[in-house]
Amino acid sequence: MTEFDAFLDKMQVTRADHLLVIAAFCNRIGLTETIDRVVPTEMEVSVGTIIQGMILDTLSGRSPLYRLVEFFKHQDTEALLGKDVACTSFNDTTVGRAMDAVFDAGAEKVFSEVAFNASCKFLLDTRHVHFDTTSVNVWGEYEQSASDSDTLHITYGYSKDHRPDLKQFLIKMLCVGRNIPILGRCEDGNASDKSINNAVLSRISKHMAKYGLQPGAFVYIADSAIVTRDNLEMIGDNLFLTRLPFSYNEAGRVVSEAVAENNWEKIGTLNETPTTAKRPPAIYSVAEKTVTLYQQPYRALVIHSTAHDKRRLKRIGREIKASETTLTKLIAQETKQEFYCRPDAESSASCLNESDTELHSIAASVEEKVHYTRGRPPKNRPQKVAYIRYIIKAKIQEKTEQIERKRKEAGCFVLLTNIPRQGDMAETGAELLQAYKEQNGIERNFSFLKDPLIVNDLFLKKPERIEALGAVLLMALMIWNLIEHTLRLHIKESGGTLPGWDNKQTRRPTTFMMSTKFLGIQIVRIAGICRLAETLTDTQQQYMAALGLSETDLLRCRQSAPGKIPRE
Secondary structure, X not given: OOHHHHHHHOEEEEEOOOHHHHHHHHHHOOHHHHHHHHOOOOOOOOHHHHHHHHHHHHOOOOOOHHHHHHHHOOOXXXXXXXXXXXXXXXXXXXXXXXXXXXXXXOHHHHHHXXXXXXXXXXXXXOOEEEEEEEEEEEOOOOOOOOOOOOOOOOEOOOOOOOOOOOEEEEEEEEEEOOOEEEEEEEEOOOOOHHHHHHHHHHHHHHHHHOOOOOXXXXXXXXXHHHOOHHHHHHHOOOEEEEEOOOOOHHHHHHHHHHHHHOOOXXXXXXXXXXXXXXXXXXXXXXXXXXXEEOOEEEEEEEEEEOOOOHHHHHHHHHHHHHHHHHHHHHHHHHHOOOEOOHHHHHHHHHHHHHOOOOOEEEEEEEEEEEEEOOOOOOOOOOOOEEEEEEEEEEEEEEOHXXXXXXXXXXXXXXXEEOOOOOOOOOOOHHHHHHHHHOHHHHHHHHXXXXXXXXXXXXXXXXXXXXXXXXXXXXXXXXXXXXXXXHHXXXXXXXXXXXXXXXXXXXXXXXXHHHHHHOOOOEEXXXXXXXXXXXXXXXXXXXXXXXXXXXXXXXXXXXXXXXXOOOOO
């Protein structure tokens, strides 16, 4: 064997892609150290290291977590985990023990400690706190505990994915900075959003106090499930913002009043993404009202959008058709009659004119119908009239103003809040609408957490491990969104752009966009010394600068001098 062949035998080349960035952010928030502090064990490989490995695999391109050994067989663990760990350390037994340890320590507690540590490292906007839940479907049988047990119950419930045939569990999430989770856990598959909201509200003041926020210093934003007597009482001194469902009569009342008064404040468009001819931007207007729920007054913002609610428009379409059908049948019945005298016909026509509906009216009139004698009419003389009867002619007319009002009401929804109109925490209608629209950020998080490769191929038959897995997925989501937050904060502060899709400059970079820019990055390791196989491209350097990272941050191991190949 030549000296060069021996040199090649000592060389190890692994492909890392964007995982070096993920690992750098895990290191930045002290992920491993925080978990090891909260979940101390005597395992040879710490729980924090195992969890970071699971997060890296989750964010590697969504490969199934049950192939961790195979995944790390082709990775440089020292660069990604900060220590040289054998791939066999990620076998099913070790990973299972780590997840059991997370459950024993409290999955929610573990995640909240990691999230709190992350919030101390990043500048996050905690003024608006968003909350929501989603269901995650699973297949197969699961070990069930007693109904009064605190263990997660994987069972049938209301499926938000419209799969009532599958068992499920719920994931709840509390986010700041639009979509960065700071609190979350798994809930029973048949738990009610209303009861979950109540439980969160009962402790949100204590939790937010960790972030230096007292009641009244932040706004709790959630969907309409929060609107119950118990939840509104539980809110106490906390501020909230939600959507008032139309199951409350007050919602319909203020919408009707706002449309009738037609005194709207124009807000304009709030879209952040480019629009097209097929997808024009929604234009918003607001009218402020007051509603009373359970003897308590609240601010009610009637929001009108040009992007009408399709379901409500379809319902109104059915109402219009039903109204027209009713009058058509009535007209058919009345117009087939012949009257002997005009007064009788006019009386019937008058009744028909009064038989209008909310959306249509009838325009009826009386006409003569002449009946002639039988036989051929004489030449040069009019045909002889036998007798005259009277009939009704009628047509349906739309009540244009009422129909337009109905359609405009269909484009309205109501925001309910106790945020003051004046003072330190005061917000205008436009600001409240913008804050509520940011709830879409947490909705997008759910698609990340419901990937079937992540959950359904795990064969985790113990609910305890499903609950621990929920904490791992929330950590992965938090890191993914922190990267996007960092990129966009850099754009906002610098006023610049980053290379986006098709090399076009963008002001809205995403983590996925970043991941595509780092495809093909390789690590070369020789005798414990490592470096990147190639110099970072200009695009990669721009993303590194936006993320506040250096090449040293990517390689947490001994490095050779740039451009030199080490020799024995």
